[in-house]
Amino acid sequence: MLHTGGLAVTESGPGRTRSHVNGPLIVQSDKTLLLEVDHELAEACRRAIAPFAELERAPEHIHTYRVTPLGLWNARAAGHDAEQVVDALVEYSRYPVPHALLVDIAETMARYGRLTLSKHPTHGLVLTSTDRPVLEEILRSKKVQPLVGERIDADTVAVHPSERGQIKQTLLKLGWPAEDLAGYVDGEAHRIDLAEDGWSLRPYQKQAVDGFWHGGSGVVVLPCGAGKTLVGAGAMAQAKATTLILVTNTVSARQWKHELVKRTSLTEDEIGEYSGTRKEIRPVTIATYQVLTTKRKGIYPHLELFDSRDWGLIVYDEVHLLPAPVFKFTADLQARRRLGLTATLVREDGRESDVFSLIGPKRFDAPWKEIEAQGYIAPADCVEVRVNLTDAERLAYATAEAEEKYRFCATTATKRKVTEALVKKFAGQQILVIGQYIDQLDELGEHLDAPVIKGETSNAQREKLFDAFRNGEISVLVVSKVANFSIDLPEATVAIQVSGTFGSRQEEAQRLGRVLRPKADGHQAHFYSVVARDTIDQDFAAHRQRFLAEQGYAYRIVDADELLGS
């Protein structure tokens, strides 16, 4: 029934909610919000809808936000109520907002917080409900039954402390997300201070740290190059407790260590690295996802790391890449503060809900463009270079096996020529050539007379090359996808992508991130993608670039002939 539905949407008194006749926002029936960015009220509107709507696409004129249950619950967790959400929509909407959508928003938001997890003085962890039928409904679920203990009273049921994460995950799947008010253990105290000598946290980093600390646990979303490590350091300085940091790979672990020593009162000896090569456990320990998820004889031998100390804070770097087993361990760590850091909540595997229930709701987020506008990341010029396959290559491409096709068109010889031309064009600047296929990279390295970093390159060698690149001793570096994540190349101003992991949008964002750090000399960053025309390479590129275009990085298309000719 349309007219009933227990609508909690109340009409505010006259004057308070005014809808603009020509507002910047258009509410679509599929729950996307279109924001006209050139509108005078666009900024105010963006601020009003940001708490509950995820920015999905940010091309040049109209930004698309999406209202999802997770987004609405994130807003609830951040203390917003349905009325604020509805007000924001009604106030800025250009056209009347469909009533059904408002009702739906109110109902969805009302689902959060009906169930709360809290500490009971005698019964330990308990699940309490303000709405008895909801409790009855979820207790009848087969998935919930093994997770709960005895019924304490009509509104309360005991929960096995070990199932705190499990039950949050399960309840979210049932559509009744529980608010976790059970608190955290302080962990083993360890003095950590920020060493703000000659630098300080940027305002948005400070906001992110505060947002996280106030919320208890959760995720901070910042674009690549916006200084997520410092947000982590800031959180540690707040917690002043032993910290476990989970990162994607060893290079990234070293980076973290380097940064922490530089930016905090921590010394080299206080920070341990727990990776394939070293197994140190110190007050602050940095571990890689890889070592944690190593399985031997069906068990995860490195799990004890989580219990080896009384951690007060756990930091997850690149949450969107968190491997599935880590979720499982995380479920058991619900009593400890958790900070997730990421550039995007979009996971290619669609496990956003696990991030929400196990690490926590989004606590802070700032779009790329905004931080770019503040001058913290460099503006980038994105160019797609289209190369033609030669006739012989076209025939070979047409007859190639399906699984070989991409490799074939991605490694066409013309790409090498284009790359050479580009390197020549930007001679003197720090250039990264990024690719997927080792043969192609080796060949490029040979022709460009540049070192190649690939999977087999030792960590010591990698760091040596990175240092050299950083110091400007070498200006061109050819890297495989091992360099996708968390390496810090402050002076790279040009990135040339010759092949990629099919259509991964993640990868595109990360690679762009390589050139986005602010340049000392204010140079504009360039991001080139070399793509073979009329092949699946072009299709994949289109998919990847769509992501960039949606992030507001308008790209140009250039014909290879144009480049080679000039």
Place this chain on the structure above:
Amino acid sequence: MGIGELDREAHVPEATSAGAAPRTLAEALRARGDEGLAALLRARPDLLSPVPNDLTQLATRAGTRGSVVRALERLDRFALQTAEALAVAPDPAPYPVLLALLAGDEGDPAIEAALPGAVALLREQALVWGEDDRLRLVRTARELLAPSAQHPSPTGLGPTVAEATAGMSPGRVQEIIAAAGLSATHDPVSAVAALTELFTDRARMGALLDEASPEALSVLDRLVWGPPYGEVTANPAPPVRWLRDRGLLLPVSARTMVLPREVALHLRGGRAHRAPEPVAPVVEVAREYRPQVVDSAAAGQAYTALATVEELLKSWDQGGPQVLRAGGMSVRDLKRTAAALDVTEQVAAFWLELCFGAGLLASDGEADERYAPTPAYDDWLDLPPAERWARLVAPWLTATRTAGLVGGQDAKGRTLAVLGPDLDRAAAPEVRHRVLELLATLPPGAAADPGTVFARLRWERPPRGAAQPVPPRAPQAAAGTDETTGTGTGTRPEAHGDLRSRLARWALAEAELLGLTGRGALASPARALLNLPLAEAATPTDHGGRVELSVAAGRAATLLAPLLPEAVDHVLLQADLTAVAPGPLRRPLADALAVLADVESKGGATVYRFTPGSVRRALDSGRSASDLHDFLAAHSRTPVPQPLAYLIDDVARRHGHLRVGAASAYVRCDDDTVLGEILADRRSAALGLRRLAPTVLAAQTDPASLLEGLRSMGYAPAAESAEGDVLVTRADAYRTPARTAPAPVPEGPPVPDTTLLGAAVRAIRAGDRAATAVRKEPAAPVASAGGLPRTSAAETLATVQAAAMTGTAVWIGYVNAEGAASQRVIAPVRVEGGFVTGYDHTADEVRTYPLHRITGVAELADDQV
């Protein structure tokens, strides 16, 4: 009913002297002014078809069962309660008696105020006649409403003492008299009268009941508000015995006792109804919005409605789903439509019925019947949005088809299909109109509490289900829970009782979907729509009404137009290959863009995405790349992003690169001059040759004719096989395709096998037994010398009706269910529902004959009776 008890009301009266109280309904009608008669005919239009010859006939018709039932159904709750009270009152009843029955012994100012109106209404509708001192309920109404063992009274009262003791032995009556402490009389009639007098005397009755044990009183308590009947054992308990002995309970049968009406009335404090409802429930305000908010929400929904209808019918552009053999659309197709529109099946059914009702979609009538948009749809598309909306809303208001029933089951348990038969509910337009009118009684911007709307509607037309002897509150409560659980889908067999409530609920939901209401409050365009008398809106056949409605719809459209989003003529193009139309697009632009790009998101704005596929579609439809560039440049507020221009050029570059066509044969020759010669030769024209490449000609003729033709032109062509070898022509033997040899066809049927034989013998034996069995009944009766009378059906009906009215006997020819014909002489008493009931002189009893079995009627010569 005997023949002697002719309808007093209809009986042709002798001329009445002016001023005297009317003795019959006909007389009462005759005494009315013209306005009074007009009011009657307006309230009960069924009396008019056909127009009665005189007032006697009008009175007769007003007393027929069908008409009275209809009139009773249209009464509001208090008028009905008044009629019910009259039915349990003495006949005729003076006004004070009626008032006491309704207001009880204590009286009730509200009822005292409302009763004159209710009586006047009943009188106007010719359900009650007579002056205030002698109010008479029309006999048929009395029969319908008075308590009897077969159908319990809505009041929950039982028969009177006189009725209940009618079959009792005088001795038993005397025993009761004695037990009740009355002096014995020898005459049973006066004994009953004495008992009645006791029961109606509050003081003496009070004294009598003071003696009753608490158990006995609790027995009475159980029966007092009905049903008044109770089961007893052969050996009743002492309290029941005590009541029975004093006549406070009277036996109906060996096992059943009844509480006499007078006793019940005493216990009820004189009230016929537990809860008289003299005042209509008020429609309450659930929430108030600013009128602009309501209008804008409604306009938003109105716009959504238009978009939905367009989307639905556009998806059927190439032919919609199949029509089921029994009519309507299959459940699967409905599901698919619902999924496509992203709504529930109920809502999808509503949109489908709306389009159907507005004449925008229909069955194509082909052998393989499908639904498709009608030509009217194309006209509709050309209208401005507000007009389009009016064209949807006006038919909705008057439609009897009811989408809410879809998915439910009819009386035979068949699922009701959307667009299928049996969805018409005559009450629907009136309920819809009434619901909107009730909303219109609230101030602008106020949303009604739906529960109070339903309560009001139930009061205005109490559902027949409430005629059960249960407290009048109960059905409301039941309906209330029904409504909160939202079982409006009608999965259970449809009960007439709550149909109006369900119609009202659907009307509210549908009004919201159409944008007549916004946030549950009536929007201003809808108010304009309602600005016309109900009668005109409710009868679509009435020409005048239709014009009125269209005028009102036009007014509503004018009010709506400024509220709808204004059409825009531009889009914003973006580098992520999307185009955003920041509002509804002008039609030609929207159509062109829909070809060039895929719609990604709809609502106030439309988001289009350009893909290679969509661009190819545009090229296929005959646009060139430069057309597309120009089109985008012309309609974009922003520069065309380079990636989009590249996309179009990329697709256009490859579009049409490969060409496909059909040819029947080809000519190839390494020497292209020879082919040039052939083409230049005028004789080759008939071969349909076309040069595909310097060395290849394609022909439209088959290879054999082509060879023949070329040979006749003096060339020496050779035929080529599919592999390109030259075919050598040899004198091959001609063969048919593989064939089976013919099977032998023996003369006569094949010899049957034993199984078949056995079965045949059994069948023959069974038939034989059936044929030779001795029958109990004799064969067809002998027709009389004169044969059966034969008259037309209309004539038959008229004659028996006249005979029923005058009480004369007629001669009929009758064919019974076995097909046997007979002639009978009957004196018709009642003609209704296709049956004539009358005293059959031939059989010497009262019998009922179906009219369709009567072959004919003839009046009797006087001496024959």
